[in-house]
């Protein structure tokens with residue numbers, strides 16, 4: 001396969017987001033066998049320092065600068081990107097499966113009448129045909145998908161599966177692109193960026209985290225997990241549904257839309273292991289998972305697994321630790 | 329305000345889903361089905377908005393006969409109209425086709441807002457909402473956690489969730505489409521008695537998929553499943569601890585002590 005790959009860069013608060021570095025590194029190995037040129041486009045306002053950094057990592061960088069692009073909105077990105085993509089003619093247009101990718105990629109691909117495959121783990125070409133692998137049912141099945149033949153394809157890649165290697169080369173060509181926005185025509189107005197609230201405990205500082213999942217059943221039963229937290233000196237954290245249901249406060253949410261934690265020990269109790277959760281805990285030093293479903297995807301990231309009812313397993317562990325810590 | 333909510337019915341899988349012999353689909357027979365988790369929050373948000381500002385909620389779903397269960401759920405929860413676009417289970421249609429068909433049907437009615445769930449539990453694509461908005465040429469916001477209606481300006485103010493606790497605040501001109509994130513509200517409980525009552529007496533408007541196709545032209549999938557296969561944990565990488573709860577505890581504690589965490 002020959003052609004260009006165009007990566008749409010993500011940045012927030014004057015920093016390039018990790019996902020962009022992940023994609024740039026991941027792509028280098030994915031396209032090793034193809035004669036493809038890695039290009040990127042960054043949209044923003046007064047981000048010259050970011051532009052310099054990026055230009056060392058790709059063959060060619062497009063920079064679309066405009067005060068309207070200081071913050072991401074689907075609309076300004078869409079109108080700025082369509083003419084560029086038409087002109088450059090990339091085979092693949094790639095973003096991360098992030099809040100930005102989920103918001104923009106389906107819409108942009110629809111506007112350009114191109115196939116879009118979200119949340120991919122990889123891709124490959126067989127002749128002219130594009131194949132990708134992605135997950136179904138929260139990671140229980142893999143699905144190999146073939147895109148209908150087209151001149152270009154849109155993909156989002158799953159965050160957290162490629163490791164940024166930080167290879168830098170010579171600073172390459174940067175091509176500035178001007179915009180021609182019809183500002184009055186915008187239907188979406190950016191009003192502000194809210195920072196994460198800084199209240200409550202900071203679970204990212206904990207050495208031991210006991211993770212509560214929906215499998216715990218209800219708020220009352222969180223006590224069973226809390227007992228384990230007490231004897232281990234760990235703190236309680238939870239998955240999104242646990243926070244949504246009010247069993248634990250928001251600052252204890254682990255995952256993509258919560259906190260990224262790397263404790264010495266993470267014990268996942270009744271957690272299925274959805275990618276949006278595991279991205280927040282899979283770098284923990286030791287991961288232990290308790291789940292009554294032997295096929296739960298959490299066992300794909302755990303180091304030690306226990307298949308069983310957490311209401312039988314956890315109390316046994318708790319009382320054992322108690323007796324070890326205070327022997328009679 | 330007139331609000332449409334797109335509902336998807338998803339299968340509840342425990343253990344490992346059964347793959348069909350041709351490896352292109354999941355055998356759903358015998359599996360419980362329910363309203364997609366994210367869609368339950370979208371439905372609730374629509375009901376809350378119309379309770380507060382007036383107007384009605386319509387629910388729409390595409391799929392086999394079984395999806396009428398989620399439409400009845402919508403009616404029992406407070407929606408005034410339900411539309412079913414019938415497609416046989418086995419039909420290979422992708423989210424692009426679904427979004428096109430939904431847009432053709434919804435276009436026939438006046439609306440201020442369309443809500444969908446942020447993603448579906450089964451395919452996790454998060455694709456239909458923004459695609460539908462593009463097809464209808466209306467603004468959208470995804471992963472929405474707060475909606476404030478501004479009737480005088482014919483707009484809404486929304487907060488949409490980004491990563492790690494950041495939020496965008498946006499104003500969208502109506503009509504608009506929002507994809508709703510879990511946690512925005514607490515979906516109401518619908519008793520089984522009430523649900524049964526609506527299943528008996530509720531009305532669903534049935535629309536033919538083929539008619540929507542012939543009215544506005546063919547639309548083809550842009551992707552197809554080639555092969556499904558189980559994504560099992562690699563038991564070579566994870567060490568499984570077995571035995572009685574006591575035996576498991578013994579192994580675990582020994583391990584934690586040897587690793588220096590206890």
Ligand SMILES: Cc1cc2nc3c(=O)[nH]c(=O)nc-3n(C[C@H](O)[C@H](O)[C@H](O)COP(=O)(O)OP(=O)(O)OC[C@H]3O[C@@H](n4cnc5c(N)ncnc54)[C@H](O)[C@@H]3O)c2cc1C
Nearest residue numbers: 213214215239240255256257258270271272276277292310
């Ligand atoms: C944009 C976006 C962002 C998201 N951000 C996050 C995030 O930051 N954090 C997050 O966690 N999720 C996030 N999610 C949600 C995520 O997709 C999953 O829905 C969620 O992680 C599932 O939580 P869970 O594992 O607790 O629940 P479930 O998936 O319902 O799993 C419950 C598990 O408990 C097991 N179980 C049940 N009973 C028992 C028992 N008695 N003993 C032992 N095991 C039992 C079951 O086998 C099952 O595996 C996000 C989703 C989206 C779309």
